[in-house]
Amino acid sequence: MSAETLLARTAGGSVAGSAPADVAHPVESGSAESPRGRGGGSGPIIELDDVHVTFRTRTAGKSIRAVRGVSLKLMPGETIGIVGESGCGKSTTANVMCGLQKPTAGRVYFQGREVTKRTVEDRRAIGRVISVVFQDPATALNARMAVRDQLADPLHVHKVGTKREREARVRELVSLVGLPTSALDALPGQLSGGQRQRVAIARALAIKPAAIIADEPTSALDVSVRAQILNLLTDLKDELGLAMVFISHDIQTVRYVSDRIVVMNGGQIVEEGPAATLLADPQDPYTRKLLSAAPSLLHPSIPDDLASADEESRGTAKEESTWQPTPTSAE
Numbered sequence: 001m002s003a004e005t006l007l008a009r010t011a012g013g014s015v016a017g018s019a020p021a022d023v024a025h026p027v028e029s030g031s032a033e034s035p036r037g038r039g040g041g042s043g044p045i046i047e048l049d050d051v052h053v054t055f056r057t058r059t060a061g062k063s064i065r066a067v068r069g070v071s072l073k074l075m076p077g078e079t080i081g082i083v084g085e086s087g088c089g090k091s092t093t094a095n096v097m098c099g100l101q102k103p104t105a106g107r108v109y110f111q112g113r114e115v116t117k118r119t120v121e122d123r124r125a126i127g128r129v130i131s132v133v134f135q136d137p138a139t140a141l142n143a144r145m146a147v148r149d150q151l152a153d154p155l156h157v158h159k160v161g162t163k164r165e166r167e168a169r170v171r172e173l174v175s176l177v178g179l180p181t182s183a184l185d186a187l188p189g190q191l192s193g194g195q196r197q198r199v200a201i202a203r204a205l206a207i208k209p210a211a212i213i214a215d216e217p218t219s220a221l222d223v224s225v226r227a228q229i230l231n232l233l234t235d236l237k238d239e240l241g242l243a244m245v246f247i248s249h250d251i252q253t254v255r256y257v258s259d260r261i262v263v264m265n266g267g268q269i270v271e272e273g274p275a276a277t278l279l280a281d282p283q284d285p286y287t288r289k290l291l292s293a294a295p296s297l298l299h300p301s302i303p304d305d306l307a308s309a310d311e312e313s314r315g316t317a318k319e320e321s322t323w324q325p326t327p328t329s330a331e
């Protein structure tokens with residue numbers, strides 16, 4: 001599903017892209033609390049209990065069982081990596097977690113409260129706590145809006161702070177993702193793919209969420225900048241105490257960022273566990289298959305390209321963090 005489709009269907013989510021203009025978010029003024037302050041205590045931020053999602057296609061009698069009996073808990077501060085091949089149900093599962101998709105069966109709990117019916121109020125509540133970063137920042141951001149306005153938008157929508165406080169927060173956000181304040185005046189088309197993804201991440205962080213769902217956040221980027229964005233996400237996660245759901249078809253990438261790994265195949269979880277344990281002693285044949293396709297996992301060190309980018313992930317990677325106006329809008 002494209003980011004645009006999801007945006008069109010989102011009522012309250014803090015999606016890293018342009019929020020629908022007609023969506024009301026009646027949130028109390030100054031409600032941007034720290035992640036720890038709103039995480040709902042020590043219980044799960046979101047919990048799926050035996051969730052199923054079946055899509056009915058227009059073709060008579062055809063249905064797709066995208067998710068089949070998934071149970072999953074996202075705890076404050078932890079990173080879950082969901083891995084599996086294309087079409088295995090990763091995005092649909094994540095969409096249920098952030099309130100974008102209603103389950104066909106099963107139950108969903110947000111901070112201990114059942115939100116299975118996904119009412120407008122449920123979606124607003126989830127949207128104040130869980131943000132989403134999509135695969136392709138080019139479609140997730142509004143091409144006609146300057147970075148400053150893209151970052152201020154969620155603050156307006158959620159009625160956070162005064163104008164002056166919002167401007168300060170916007171400056172803080174670009175700095176947080178390693179971009180100079182001069183980037184605030186840029187349009188997305190004037191930025192590189194990696195810089196755009198930094199803006200999308202900053203936008204997702206605007207309201208100080210307790211959790212981020214990152215759906216293949218590096219897949220649309222040049223190989224040369226993927227590691228920088230991955231490192232940025234892991235640094236931010238640690239610094240801000242965020243929980244994260246990291247989705248990828250690449251077990252190598254998932255292994256690098258995750259505390260816990262969930263392996264999906266055919267809409268089901270086939271194996272899950274602490275990252276180190278699962279990788280050291282995979283039990284399911286499908287997990288073994290994914291691992292055998294990633295031979296460098298035999299070496300428990302950080303992959304070379306990630307390690308070399310580690311030093312420069314925040315603001316020192318010149319090409320990515322130094323905004324230069326570019327004459328063309330195309331990448």
Ligand SMILES: Nc1ncnc2c1ncn2[C@@H]1O[C@H](COP(=O)(O)OP(=O)(O)OP(=O)(O)O)[C@@H](O)[C@H]1O
Pocket residue numbers: 001055056057064065066084085086087088089090091092093249
């Ligand atoms: N809105 C929809 N309508 C119909 N089918 C859908 C819809 N969204 C997803 N699907 C189907 O559900 C299945 C699971 O899709 P999903 O996007 O969750 O998988 P995924 O593992 O995230 O795949 P990818 O990595 O390619 O995004 C696929 O067969 C997909 O075609």
